[in-house]
Amino acid sequence: MIEWLFASIGLVAWFAWMRYLLPWLLLPMGVVPALWIVLGGTLLRGTRGRLNLALAVPAAWLVGEILRWTLPAPISFGWWRLGLLAHDMPYLNGSARVWGTFGLSWVLAAMGGYLAALVIRKGKVSTATHLFGLGPFALGCLLAQVVPAPVTIDGPRVLLVTPGLQQHLKAFSRDSLAELYVDPVNLTFEAVSANDGPPIDLVVWGETMLPSKVLAEGVLEAAESGVGRPDWIGPDWEPQELTQFAEITRCLVEGILFGLPQRVSPSLLPALQSRGALFMEEAVLGRPILPHGASFLTGIEVVVVHQGELRRLNGSALWLPDATRILSGAKTQLVPAAEDPSLFVHLPFLLDALRSVGGYVPDFVAGEEQGVVSFPSAGERERENHASVIICYDNVFDAPFAEPTRRGPLDLHLVLSNEAWYEKSVEMDHMVAFSRLAAISTGRSIARATNSGVTLVLDPDGRTTDVLAPDGEPKMARGTLLATVPVPLDPGQGPTPWASSQHVQTPLLGLLSLILLLWARRGGNRKESSG
Structure with missing residues (x-):
């Protein structure tokens, strides 16, 4: 419950701009999406240290973030993603041409897991932790250079x-x-x-x-035949009113x-x-x-x-x-x-x-x-x-x-x-x-x-x-x-790798992250990761 409370408070602060429109919406805008953040934390806790933190943290975060992002209101509200924080990091954000904002979310969450492992292990972490924690960031910086924006x-x-x-x-x-x-x-x-x-x-x-x-097309003819607006919306538009529009x-x-x-x-x-x-x-x-x-x-x-x-x-x-x-x-x-x-x-x-x-x-x-x-x-x-x-x-x-x-x-x-x-x-x-x-x-x-x-x-x-x-x-x-x-120099410039695959990248990333966490959860009595 304490995690849910603090996640809700954080989201209320993030969505504070809603106070100008419907202030009472701030509560559900914080409490409901926070459930999906807490779900990620619950999945992370379920691994019980059997998965390297620099790998487990981004996987857990992405499951919660993708669900929060894709599920419709009133059971969620997307808006914000962790990768958005990289919007002004030119050395890194160019990698979004390959893996989009969710890829940037993985990079930043992996860094968070890496830092957590350093604190927990007092700086004594495994080579795998360095690889899983710093590798995505290094790869992102590399991709930003090797997959450039089109010449314009x-x-x-x-x-x-x-x-x-x-x-x-x-x-x-x-x-x-x-x-x-x-x-x-x-x-x-x-x-x-x-x-x-x-x-x-x-x-x-x-x-x-x-x-x-x-x-x-066909609106005026429909109105003349008796088609009107929904009952809950108010008076119908008469054909002459539509013609006037x-x-x-x-x-x-x-x-x-x-x-x-x-x-x-x-x-x-x-x-x-x-x-x-x-x-x-x-x-x-x-x-x-x-x-x-x-x-x-x-x-x-x-x-x-x-x-x-x-x-x-x-x-x-x-x-x-x-x-x-x-x-x-x-x-x-x-x-x-x-x-x-x-x-x-x-x-x-x-x-x-x-x-x-x-x-x-x-x-x-x-x-x-x-x-x-x-x-x-x-x-x-x-x-x-x-x-x-x-x-x-x-x-x-x-x-x-x-x-x-x-x-x-x-x-x-x-x-x-x-x-x-x-x-x-x-x-x-x-x-x-x-x-x-x-x-x-x-x-x-x-x-x-x-x-x-x-x-x-x-x-x-x-x-x-x-x-x-x-x-x-x-x-x-x-x-x-x-x-x-x-505009691109080449009039026939094709889409970026991300734009070509965005419709499959997002569900695939969420599914692979979930499989990774469930695999770690079923690990039985295997020795905990040394980080």
């Missing part, structure tokens, strides 16, 4: 737009046109006007930034951003002018806000038909330079409670709590496959650009980065995120650390466009090449970041 060249020039929204404005906006549209368009307009460098290939806004929705989206994007005046509603122009739009001349004359030849990517809610009901995807959409729209994937990992409704549909008090905090009752469903978009280069580069689209919480996980890299061809990852829920807490540092290891593990650059978090570009070595920090503070910054993203 200058890739697409991207404009990342960050309005620095506070969450109460996004959740409870009294004027969504002013706060969620006019402000980011003003930022986009100013940045495009000031650009005197190479052409911009892609303009990127963050998660669900457009104050409207798009309709997936689509018209508003066309007006805001194709009409204003792409300068197609036939798509602009007559009532919109005075509404924009009264809200301080800096781009009124362009809007009136039908001139585009976006630079010539640029594509536009934004997070947006997508209405879909799912299991006979109208539901939402936390999705994204790409508009090519000719204003052709392509739905570009959706979030595949839903945030427990905040997006995934399965935990609370029969608990009205939880529905009310979520409505009071987020301004909505979530009815999202997960995307089936990670989105990959292709967009042309606006300048002299003739190469087409291929990028995965990672939305917010997906940034925490391995598969959203590994799977599209494995599918290929892939030049870069684009992360669309909203982190204002947790203000300027360490949560934003965690998200950057996740992105850094994802860039290293997949050998691809990452460009992060956030509503309010840390907007930056990471190269395939995990180094920050550009960051939005107008006053030296990247958290909750407001502004735009115009950056050139490094």
Whole structure:
């Protein structure tokens, strides 16, 4: 019990940023995942010294960590892994291209077991202990050198737009046109006007930034035939309301951003002018806000038909330079409670709590496959650009980065995120650390466009090449970041060893660790390891 208590306290401290959203969630976020940490300790104790500590400790830790990481809420909560602590160790973290974050967890846990053996044995440990404890670290440093990141060249020039929204404005906006549209368009307009460098290939806004929705194929027909929203969510969307969503989206994007005046509603122009739009001349004359030849990517809610009901995807959409729209994937990992409704549909008090905090009752469903978009280069580069689209919480996980890299061809990852829920807490540092290891593990650059978090570009070595920090503070910054993203020199660059095998590496590592511990547990009366 004492181990469970201290593990819970440690996790509560680690997840302290949750106090900004739902403070009462801190208790289950600490107590429940701690069970899996304690399981690892129980398995370690069961070996009774029959397995070298520098081997037993990482095996026990990985069993608990992989279970904690992969099991869904409410029986666990992933987020943190020991290997994450190596995100800023360039001499070691390059080995993640071979064995990922879980491999780094093994390295650090093996070092812990080695140090424990030194203390217990008062420095007198066996050669095997030195090998098992220091060997993974030495191997990791070697792998970081012999399996380098891809050679890169200058890739697409991207404009990342960050309005620095506070969450109460996004959740409870009294004027969504002013706060969620006019402000980011003003930022986009100013940045495009000031650009005197190479052409911009892609303009990127963050998660669900457009104050409207798009309709997936068949939604309007389903609504007209009587398909509605779940009973617990509230009023149905009428067909005319869904039609209005689509018209508003066309007006805001194709009409204003792409300068197609036939798509602009007559009532919109005075509404924009009264809200301080800096781009009124362009809007009136039908001139585009976006630079010539640029594509536009934004997070947006997508209405879909799912299991006979109208539901939402936390999705994204790409508009090519000719204003052709392509739905570009959706979030595949839903945030427990905040997006995934399965935990609370029969608990009205939880529905009310979520409505009071987020301004909505979530009815999202997960995307089936990670989105990959292709967009042309606006300048002299003739190469087409291929990028995965990672939305917010997906940034925490391995598969959203590994799977599209494995599918290929892939030049870069684009992360669309909203982190204002947790203000300027360490949560934003965690998200950057996740992105850094994802860039290293997949050998691809990452460009992060956030509503309010840390907007930056990471190269395939995990180094920050550009960051939005107008006053030296990247958290909750407001502004735009115009950056050139490094991409592999070879357009057909294959996946890293880890990205190729991530889907089998994780279960295999967990299984082998468990077998090792069970084998030691069944060792009968064999002499205890001398360490």
